[in-house]
Amino acid sequence: MNGTAPPTLEVRNLRTHFFTRAGVVKAVDDVSFSVPRGKVLGLVGESGSGKSVTGFSVMGLVDPPGRVVSGEILFQGRDLTKLSEEEMRDLRGNRIAMIFQDPMMTLNPVLRIDTQMIETVLAHARVSREEARQRARDALGMVGIPSPEERLQSYPHQFSGGMRQRVAIAIALLHRPELIIADEPTTALDVTIQGQILAEVQKLSATTGTALIWITHDLSVVAGLADEIAVMYAGRIVEHGTVAEVLDRPLHPYTVGLIGSVPSRNRRGEPLRQIPGMTPSLLNLPPGCPFRARCPRAAEDCREEPPMREVVPGRDVRCFRPHLEAAEEATA
Amino acid sequence: MSVYMLRRLLQAVAVVFAMSLIVFVGVYAIGDPVEILISPDADQIERERAIAALGLDLPLWEQYFVFLSKALQGDLGRSFVFNEPALRLILQRMPATLELAFGATIMALVIGLPLGLYAGLRPDSPVSRTIMAGSILGFSLPTFWVGLMLIMVFAVQLGWLPSTGRGPTREFLGMQWSFLTWDGLRHLLLPAINLSLFKISLVIRLTRAGVRETILMDFVKFARAKGLSPNRVIFVHVFKNILIPVVTVVGLELGSTIAFSVVTESVFAWPGMGKLIIDSINVLDRPVIVAYLMIIVMMFIIINLVVDLTYSVLDPRVRLEAKGT
Ligand SMILES: Nc1ncnc2c1ncn2[C@@H]1O[C@H](COP(=O)(O)OP(=O)(O)O)[C@@H](O)[C@H]1O
Ligand code: SF4
Ligand SMILES: [Mg+2]
Numbered sequence: 001m002n003g004t005a006p007p008t009l010e011v012r013n014l015r016t017h018f019f020t021r022a023g024v025v026k027a028v029d030d031v032s033f034s035v036p037r038g039k040v041l042g043l044v045g046e047s048g049s050g051k052s053v054t055g056f057s058v059m060g061l062v063d064p065p066g067r068v069v070s071g072e073i074l075f076q077g078r079d080l081t082k083l084s085e086e087e088m089r090d091l092r093g094n095r096i097a098m099i100f101q102d103p104m105m106t107l108n109p110v111l112r113i114d115t116q117m118i119e120t121v122l123a124h125a126r127v128s129r130e131e132a133r134q135r136a137r138d139a140l141g142m143v144g145i146p147s148p149e150e151r152l153q154s155y156p157h158q159f160s161g162g163m164r165q166r167v168a169i170a171i172a173l174l175h176r177p178e179l180i181i182a183d184e185p186t187t188a189l190d191v192t193i194q195g196q197i198l199a200e201v202q203k204l205s206a207t208t209g210t211a212l213i214w215i216t217h218d219l220s221v222v223a224g225l226a227d228e229i230a231v232m233y234a235g236r237i238v239e240h241g242t243v244a245e246v247l248d249r250p251l252h253p254y255t256v257g258l259i260g261s262v263p264s265r266n267r268r269g270e271p272l273r274q275i276p277g278m279t280p281s282l283l284n285l286p287p288g289c290p291f292r293a294r295c296p297r298a299a300e301d302c303r304e305e306p307p308m309r310e311v312v313p314g315r316d317v318r319c320f321r322p323h324l325e326a327a328e329e330a331t332a
Numbered sequence: 333m334s335v336y337m338l339r340r341l342l343q344a345v346a347v348v349f350a351m352s353l354i355v356f357v358g359v360y361a362i363g364d365p366v367e368i369l370i371s372p373d374a375d376q377i378e379r380e381r382a383i384a385a386l387g388l389d390l391p392l393w394e395q396y397f398v399f400l401s402k403a404l405q406g407d408l409g410r411s412f413v414f415n416e417p418a419l420r421l422i423l424q425r426m427p428a429t430l431e432l433a434f435g436a437t438i439m440a441l442v443i444g445l446p447l448g449l450y451a452g453l454r455p456d457s458p459v460s461r462t463i464m465a466g467s468i469l470g471f472s473l474p475t476f477w478v479g480l481m482l483i484m485v486f487a488v489q490l491g492w493l494p495s496t497g498r499g500p501t502r503e504f505l506g507m508q509w510s511f512l513t514w515d516g517l518r519h520l521l522l523p524a525i526n527l528s529l530f531k532i533s534l535v536i537r538l539t540r541a542g543v544r545e546t547i548l549m550d551f552v553k554f555a556r557a558k559g560l561s562p563n564r565v566i567f568v569h570v571f572k573n574i575l576i577p578v579v580t581v582v583g584l585e586l587g588s589t590i591a592f593s594v595v596t597e598s599v600f601a602w603p604g605m606g607k608l609i610i611d612s613i614n615v616l617d618r619p620v621i622v623a624y625l626m627i628i629v630m631m632f633i634i635i636n637l638v639v640d641l642t643y644s645v646l647d648p649r650v651r652l653e654a655k656g657t
Binding site for chain 2: 092111
């Protein structure tokens with residue numbers, strides 16, 4: 001990235017909390033990251049770590065009892081948290097698009113595909129219905145759906161899961177957004193289709209300059225796709241770096257655990273290691289490092305909350321006792 | 333599609349036959365019309381002549397077959413009281429009941445859908461709580477009592493609306509209808525409100541539950557993520573989904589509305605089928621009772637068929653399955 005143009009998205013100290021009857025759920029707690037134009041950020045973490053809520057915060061789609069409590073969400077330099085609902089609606093589906101996890105649930109079962117696509121075109125562009133239809137057809141063709149003209153007339157249940165996700169992607173691409181947030185879009189699909197969709201999305205974002213946030217709980221998915229990885233745990237980002245840095249030299253004990261749980265070529269044949277313990281409930285989380293109960297390196301000082309700090313040049317980690325020796329071994 | 337329809341039709345015919353038997357035997361068991369119809373002063377010979385004329389001297393099964401073979405030719409017997417074909421008697425009164433039931437149904441949708449929608453979108457507001465409390469009243473207050481109250485307030489005290497009868501009617505499709513004249517419409521209003529009270533509550537509750545459930549669905553969030561206006565999200569994406577259960581239930585309810593209009597028709601002296609059947613039961617006018625019950629059975633069957641078809645128009649998933657078979 002060269003210094004002049006602002007990144008497509010820059011999130012600073014975002015906090016999104018849910019004020020439930022049982023107490024405050026700090027689903028996103030002091031999260032910062034940025035995504036430059038044409039780059040892919042992999043947002044990785046176990047289920048319940050706050051990845052989706054981060055995505056919805058950027059979209060301005062956090063519903064009560066939740067709300068963005070503080071922080072800035074700078075989209076091309078403009079703070080989205082300060083925009084009115086109408087201004088946000090102009091951006092949604094237009095300049096910023098989102099793809100959801102479960103393709104079986106994202107399309108309205110009682111509306112035809114053409115209805116669901118044309119309404120998206122017309123929400124943001126002053127064109128005739130015919131022109132809108134043409135754009136919908138082109139978008140379906142672009143994501144590899146055969147005979148798009150006929151498929152436009154279909155209902156969602158006439159498509160397979162993979163095809164439905166392609167339709168959702170086509171809808172996201174209708175207005176050539178500058179930013180796409182893909183929330184585990186391939187998790188519900190089988191591996192072959194997952195691979196195809198990954199390859200296509202990567203190609204699209206590279207050719208159009210779209211910035212992409214790819215949310216997943218599966219490190220192996222982002223390994224071949226992302227430029228940078230942010231690892232999320234209990235509503236915070238605990239480690240951040242380029243794909244090569246994070247995967248080859250993980251510094252945070254949680255990242256080390258995550259990599260240990262992924263079958264990889266180096267480790268083939270070894271049993272898959274699981275991180276022991278469970279994700280903590282974000283409701284009234286006790287102070288201190290939230291990974292403490294599961295961390296093999298935990299010590300007395302971990303009762304304090306570790307700040308995000310640069311432990312190795314260019315590497316930010318939220319831990320008092322990062323795996324520096326591994327980094328030293330690798331560089332030695 | 334055609335195989336599916338054929339199967340549904342055969343089922344319907346079987347149900348009609350079974351019901352005709354049950355109804356006929358059931359009605360036969362409830363009393364002896366001879367006692368009521370024939371003057372106590374009549375002598376034995378006169379009695380026997382009358383019994384033979386009414387066909388009541390034959391054994392039960394023979395009476396049933398006479399009834400059945402005539403029924404198949406569209407003859408459901410003659411009323412003992414009016415000495416007119418029972419079917420014609422009932423059909424004459426059917427428009428009154430139909431317009432009452434349809435009026436009540438339309439009112440239930442026109443009032444219930446917006447209130448239910450509001451209560452579903454703002455579940456915690458005081459207005460929504462009031463709506464929901466009102467719907468409980470609508471469920472639990474007895475129809476005849478509400479009917480009397482409506483007459484007391486709007487007819488007796490305020491004198492705004494008439495309380496009895498259909499008022500002037502106008503002919504349409506060979507039948508007489510009140511809703512085509514202004515005064516007839518005024519006559520229709522109170523009974524229709526009375527009959528719709530329960531259904532308004534039903535529609536409110538169904539709509540509210542449907543909205544609460546649907547707005548949590550991913551496809552609603554996705555619709556918002558596309559940048560659609562709130563109106564489009566609610567009135568197209570949410571509404572079209574809740575319309576399916578509401579139409580199904582309200583459609584199926586139409587049959588029971590027609591059947592239960594008996595109470596409302598009695599309270600408002602509305603000259604429909606309900607009032608006729610109450611009068612006929614009082615004098616044990618057996619052919620009219622049997623004909624009425626058979627027509628109600630037919631109506632339920634037809635309504636079920638129509639609801640199924642409407643459902644398949646609204647829900648594309650059903651439409652395709654039906655085509656597949
Ligand atoms: N509507 C809500 N009310 C209360 N808590 C919520 C709500 N939505 C999400 N959360 C909480 O926020 C946390 C993060 O959720 P989410 O972002 O969906 O996790 P992820 O996408 O990483 O699996 C979870 O602990 C969840 O319980
Ligand atoms: S701060 Fe302590 S408990 Fe938390 S991850 Fe680091 S070593 Fe483990
Ligand atoms: Mg999620």
